Amino acid sequence: MKTLVVYYSQSGNARWMAERISSALSADMLRLVPKKAYPEKGFRKYFFGGGSAVIKEAPALEPYKVDLMQYEQIVFVTPVWAGTVTPPLRTFIQSEHLEGKKFAFAACSLGGSAEKTFAALRSLLGAADDVPTLWLVEPKRKQKPENEKAIEAFCGKLIENGE
Numbered sequence: 022m023k024t025l026v027v028y029y030s031q032s033g034n035a036r037w038m039a040e041r042i043s044s045a046l047s048a049d050m051l052r053l054v055p056k057k058a059y060p061e062k063g064f065r066k067y068f069f070g071g072g073s074a075v076i077k078e079a080p081a082l083e084p085y086k087v088d089l090m091q092y093e094q095i096v097f098v099t100p101v102w103a104g105t106v107t108p109p110l111r112t113f114i115q116s117e118h119l120e121g122k123k124f125a126f127a128a129c130s131l132g133g134s135a136e137k138t139f140a141a142l143r144s145l146l147g148a149a150d151d152v153p154t155l156w157l158v159e160p161k162r163k164q165k166p167e168n169e170k171a172i173e174a175f176c177g178k179l180i181e182n183g184e
């Protein structure tokens with residue numbers, strides 16, 4: 022099953038996850054980049070990014086090229102922002118026709134649960150409750166064997182789903 026991994030990452034953790042998942046699945050990757058970058062430091066980072074997530078903003082994205090017809094499965098990878106999905110993923114989902122695709126979600130956080138993030142993604146996509154999910158805490162910074170096992174189990178499930 023041909024898979025596309027779509028991700029937004031500000032400081033590299035979600036990108037690390039996206040790379041690991043795409044390499045395990047031999048999948049293509051699409052990085053979402055907002056036209057106006059979110060602040061990366063200090064109070065402004067949490068204020069503007071968190072605020073944008075809370076008000077469910079869908080920021081304009083830098084143009085990207087992707088032929089979604091090619092893919093049967095899409096894995097969305099996002100950091101948790103203010104308990105929910107990052108705005109660039111919202112823009113992508115609202116702009117594209119994704120009917121008939123299989124989905125899976127992966128999220129990283131500083132420790133806060135990703136359940137609401139996954140629920141927001143399910144709701145945006147109209148996806149079923151049993152979409153496979155993977156949640157890791159700061160995976161790029163805190164590499165550990167449990168994370169490797171979790172990534173392996175997640176990717177194994179996606180491969181099985183495609184057979």
Ligand SMILES: Cc1cc2nc3c(=O)[nH]c(=O)nc-3n(C[C@H](O)[C@H](O)[C@H](O)COP(=O)(O)O)c2cc1C
Nearest residue numbers: 030031032033034035070100103104130131132133
């Ligand atoms: C604006 C903003 C809001 C965040 N909100 C949360 C949160 O609600 N819960 C949490 O555990 N971590 C939160 N974080 C931390 C990130 O989810 C975490 O550092 C993640 O690994 C960053 O991924 P990245 O390196 O791909 O950008 C927030 C970070 C930012 C910048």
